[in-house]
Amino acid sequence: MSTLKNKTAFITGGSKGIGFGIAQALINEGVNVAITSRSLQAAQDAAEKLSSDKAKALGLKADVRNLIDQEEAIKATVKEFGQVDYVIANAGLGHFASIEELTDKQWRETIDTNLTGVFYTIKSSVAELKKSEGYFITISSLAGTNFFANGAAYNASKFGLTGFTQAVMLDLRNEGVSVSTIMPGSVSTHFNGNNPEEKKAEEAWKIQIEDLGELVVDLFKMNKRTLPSKIEVRPSQPGKK
Numbered sequence: 235m236s237t238l239k240n241k242t243a244f245i246t247g248g249s250k251g252i253g254f255g256i257a258q259a260l261i262n263e264g265v266n267v268a269i270t271s272r273s274l275q276a277a278q279d280a281a282e283k284l285s286s287d288k289a290k291a292l293g294l295k296a297d298v299r300n301l302i303d304q305e306e307a308i309k310a311t312v313k314e315f316g317q318v319d320y321v322i323a324n325a326g327l328g329h330f331a332s333i334e335e336l337t338d339k340q341w342r343e344t345i346d347t348n349l350t351g352v353f354y355t356i357k358s359s360v361a362e363l364k365k366s367e368g369y370f371i372t373i374s375s376l377a378g379t380n381f382f383a384n385g386a387a388y389n390a391s392k393f394g395l396t397g398f399t400q401a402v403m404l405d406l407r408n409e410g411v412s413v414s415t416i417m418p419g420s421v422s423t424h425f426n427g428n429n430p431e432e433k434k435a436e437e438a439w440k441i442q443i444e445d446l447g448e449l450v451v452d453l454f455k456m457n458k459r460t461l462p463s464k465i466e467v468r469p470s471q472p473g474k475k
């Protein structure tokens with residue numbers, strides 16, 4: 235089995251939720267991890283929780299909606315760890331309202347974060363990923379293939395992200411850079427104001443953040459000649475709500 239020890243990962247939005255779960259799984263494999271947040275305090279608090287004797291976590295303030303923030307965060311990661319092998323574009327949010335209620339501000343925040351933010355993330359890291367022949371993962375959603383009422387902004391951002399990632403995969407695969415999008419269904423996180431800590435039993439049927447961490451580790455360990463480029467992940471028994 236291949237080892238990930240001493241590799242470096244860069245994860246947008248690692249202060250909580252899925253990004254934090256992926257960071258935790260990678261640290262356990264000996265991968266040094268840089269995580270970002272809109273808040274320096276939140277990034278550093280999470281990094282402190284993540285760091286262990288196996289690997290180090292670095293907390294950085296970087297808003298994915300800002301290209302310069304992303305470029306600076308990648309530079310800081312290279313300065314600290316010397317390289318970037320894995321980039322996980324995870325940061326995201328959702329506003330859910332009917333088209334009559336949806337505001338211009340909610341629309342822009344959703345598209346700027348979930349879609350343009352990922353564009354900025356790969357633009358600022360592609361040179362490093364080419365050097366390391368690394369791996370770029372985006373966290374889309376089942377909302378990136380299934381549409382629903384009140385989902386106009388979120389569906390548009392995630393359908394866009396699914397297509398964007400597949401095109402980037404074709405651009406980069408012959409450069410030795412692997413690209414996948416993970417499309418989860420319901421995951422127990424802080425998404426949309428949820429509080430998973432208060433709902434452990436109630437949300438036991440949902441995908442847990444450590445399950446997605448395990449999936450990412452499996453992808454990174456897979457033989458480079460094979461690429462699961464688009465991965466739908468769902469709770470196996472949603473009826474048990």
Ligand SMILES: NC(=O)c1ccc[n+]([C@@H]2O[C@H](COP(=O)([O-])OP(=O)(O)OC[C@H]3O[C@@H](n4cnc5c(N)ncnc54)[C@H](OP(=O)(O)O)[C@@H]3O)[C@@H](O)[C@H]2O)c1
Pocket residue numbers: 246247248249250251252253270271272273276277296297298299324325326327328347348373374375376417418419420421422423424425426
């Ligand atoms: N939960 C689900 O059921 C589910 C299902 C499918 C897909 N997803 C996707 O999974 C991804 C992670 O969501 P989650 O469920 O883990 O939600 P979460 O618990 O709310 O975490 C969201 C993360 O994104 C960060 N973030 C948000 N806006 C940002 C920005 N502009 N710049 C940098 N970081 C930003 C947050 O950091 P700060 O708040 O500290 O800035 C936080 O670390 C999202 O792309 C979401 O669409 C979630």
